[in-house]
Every structure is written in structure tokens, then in C-alpha cells.
Amino acid sequence: MSSRETRMPLSEVIAVLQDLDEFVVSLDRLGSRHAAGTADESTVGTFIADWDVARRLARARRVISVALDAQLSEEDNAEIDALCDQGRFYATDSANSASADQSSETASTSDRTDRDGDQFDPGPNPTSKIAIYSWGTRPGLSAG
Template sequence: MPLSEVVAILQDLNEFVVSLDRLGSGQAFETADECTVGKFIADWDVTRRLAHARHVIDVALDAQLSEEENAEIDSLCEQGRFFGMGSADVTSTDRPT
């Protein structure tokens, strides 16, 4: 994986983590609401940028690991928690650490 791609992904992830933390703090202090979060996600093209990061990492792993190892990673990823799946929705008492 080229270093420039790694750095670009790390920059994107850093922007998202810091910005989402600030948005969360804004919601806690009632200076931001759900619309603000949605606007951030849309305006900053978060979904596409995260999908790109996932793709770059996936391609790099495919090139480095065996088919069995990649299948195991795929299986583990499918076991993740996904918002919008009913009881799997993250609540205020069920946040990842």
C-alpha cells in the first residue's frame, strides 16, 4: 500500500474522529442537533471517503493474505454492529469503547 494512500486515509479518519467528537460535544451542550450531524456527513462526503478507505485496506489485505485468511476477516467484519438494524442500533448506554 503506497504511503501516500495510508497518509490520506489517516488524515480522513482523523478529521472524522475529531469532527464527530466535536459534534457529540455540541449535542451534549445543545449547540448541535441531528441536522448538524447529517449536514456534516453530507457536506464532508463522509460515506464515500470511508468507503474508499475500506476499499484501499481491503485491496491491500487481499494482496497480502491467503484466500482463507481474507475469508475469515470478511466473516468477522460481517459480525459487526450496524446502525439501523433494529435491536443492533447503538443507544446512549451501548456505545463502543
Template sequence: MLTPESNRLMDMSSREIRMPLDEVVAVLQDLNEFVVSLDRLGSRQASGTADEYTVGTFVADRDVARRLARARRVIGVALDAQLSEEDNAEIDALCDQGRFHGTDRATGPSTGRSG
């Protein structure tokens, strides 16, 4: 059964957001690096040649948290500039439904797209 939220999501699914190509390329480069590297690290963990320390070192050395926050900010700025406050509030609410490590679901995450 479709809820009002799912109806709005369907309406939003055909919309397009424009972003500067240089920012899109930078985000894609970071995401590609993370996906390939984490896949390789996962394979190494499965074969016993890497452990959690190795993954933690990668995350710290490659500044993954800051770079992912930048990617989120780039997308958030484009959304904020091109969508209504209501649409952005709905997207923020959907993002808050994610699975967050180290948070109690009862208290909810402390997130924000733009930060």
C-alpha cells in the first residue's frame, strides 16, 4: 500500500538535480577509491591477511570521514539550492532513518546533510 510519503518519493524520483561537473567528478573519485579499497581490504580480511586495525588505518590515513562528509555536503548544497524546504525536510527525514554505528535508535542519530 502506498503511503503519502511513498507517493511524494515517487514524485521526486523523476526530478533531476544539477551539480557542477568538477564537484561530481571529485565525489566519484573519492567514492571509487573507497569502494575499491574497502573491497580489497574485505578480501584480505576474509583470507586472514588483514584485521580491523588495517581497516581502521585505511580510514584514518585516507581521511575517509572528512572526504565522505564533503561528498554529503556537495550533494546537500545542490539539494538545498534546487528543492523546496518541504522537499529538503523530507530528504533529511529519510536520511535520518539510516543505520548509524554507535547510536541508540531510541535517541536517534545526530546527523545533517549539510554538515
């Protein structure tokens, strides 16, 4: 794979970093609350739903993927896709393999909309580095 640099618009980098910072700090605080007994199992699920974590992470992935696609060769992008396909993916049954997780993901997200009615289209391979997602802006952040 090429070792050259990839450029991204500063506004996009800042928006992604703000989201990631919010998630890391919030999840750390939730972990502390859980350890102290002041949060139960549903607290993390509530956080993920109320803060649109899945959608915001999908947007972060898209921002990075668009920059890579625009600046790297097809061969480099194919190598990145292959690396991303090797990721660990959550399953409710720990005996499930990553490939089983991928096929269940394909079936479960094919026509999903978020709570704002935005359509999520994971594309032909939802674990590939690009998923097309219509997303809204959060107060205080610009979309571009």
C-alpha cells in the first residue's frame, strides 16, 4: 500500500474529532457510573440511541472513506477494504464468526431508517469502508 499522505477538509476532520471525543469521554463516564452502580445495562443503549452514535460513526467512516477513495489508487483502496473486512464485529452470540456477523448485518440493515427518517443504505457490503448515509447536522456543527 502507498505510504503517501491523504488530505481532508479541516472542517470535516474537526467534526469527526468532536464526535469521537464526545463518544470516548461519554463512554468513559458511563463505565465509571456502571462501576459505581449508578448506571444499569440500559444506560449505554440509551446513550447510543439518544446521541445518534451509530449514525455519527457512519458519517465519520464516510468522511475518511471519501478522502481515501478520491486520493488513492483502486489497488490501495481494495487493500484498505480487505483490512476493514478483517475487523471484529459484535454479535449477540459470542460463538458467531465475523462472516456470520456480516451476513446478518446485510439482512438487518437493508431498509433501515433512523429515528429522524433518514435512510441508511449500507451498500453491497456493509463492512466495506464506504456506506452511503443521509445524515443531518447537529446544533453547533456545520455539515461541511
